[in-house]
Amino acid sequence: MSTPPADLLAIEAYYDAVPRPVGTTEEVGPFTLFLAGPGTGWQFYARPRLGLEDDVTADDVRRVLARQAELGGPRAVEWVDEVTPSLLPAVREAVTTPHELELCPLLVLPDGTSLADESGRTRVLGPDDPDLPLVVGAVSAGFGERDDAAAQDVGKRPELIRDGLLVMVGAYDASGAVAGGGSASPRGHIAELMGIAVLGRARRQGLGAATTAALVAACRAAGVTTTFMSAGSDEATSVYERLGFARRGTACILGVPD
Structure with a gap:
């Protein structure tokens, strides 16, 4: 090989x-x-x-x-x-x-690519942030895993955020209500962006791109030099390529139902 x-x-x-x-x-x-x-x-x-x-x-x-x-x-x-x-x-x-x-x-953000969140509608969440359960719930709803955006159990997320192993960003609609978010898991100089989703009522407003930019900025502030993600659809791929991400490989995921 x-x-x-x-x-x-x-x-x-x-x-x-x-x-x-x-x-x-x-x-x-x-x-x-x-x-x-x-x-x-x-x-x-x-x-x-x-x-x-x-x-x-x-x-x-x-x-x-x-x-x-x-x-x-x-x-x-x-x-x-x-x-x-x-x-x-x-x-x-x-x-x-x-x-x-x-x-x-498998999409990698090339060195030197600048992403700017000028929306003013995202926020990096701390381990005890009261919006953390709402953001987790909104992301699940955005992916269709739940019927609504109700608060969801945050599991080990506060501990991981506190240890610098997880970054969570919340996205907000024009009224200031939680409308989505995303996460990243820094390890050394590399971080994968994951679970970026926005509720249906808040789509087409640039919140996904703003969340991506906020995550990249937070990871870079923590010393990350390589950010990447795997896109699950052609539409998502085109969105992230427009932001500057470039195809570098193929992430394969096998699931066998019980």
Whole structure:
């Protein structure tokens, strides 16, 4: 297997680091299985083990999915295609039951790209901010995971914010009500932007772009030099490319229903 580009290897190392503060790991063949700790509110996955040199086989995929089922967690695998190119064909051979397989553009903000939030309608949230549950609820509603924007349990977020491992930004409509938000998880000089969403009533007002700019600014203030994200749709990809993000690879997400 040829050596992947250094920047993608750094992103893969970042992916390995992000879940560790709030969970445990188990090695299953060529995979690291991440297991969420109690009370986190998150569901984790398996990823190819860092430094893997051998090709992944269909039997390897079947083995890790079986272990996830045995543990009662979600059967899910995530990886960067350019870092582990043998995994996608192995998944397609191993998983013949109904499943979801997303191939998402991996977008990186080039060095020196400037994003400005001139809306005045976003705010970086502290660990005890009273809007934190409302922002978490609005983001879930924005992604269609909830029927309304009611406050939601914040889980371990305050602790992670306090430790500098999570940045949360709230977005507000013209009346000052919470209308969405987003997050980032800095680890060293890299941070992934995640969960950027706006309620339907507040879309087409630039709040998604403003939230993105606020997250990038907060991460850079914390010493981050590389910010990236994976876009789940062509529409989202085009939005972020207009902001200056550039395609660098492909983030793959496999989910097998129970």
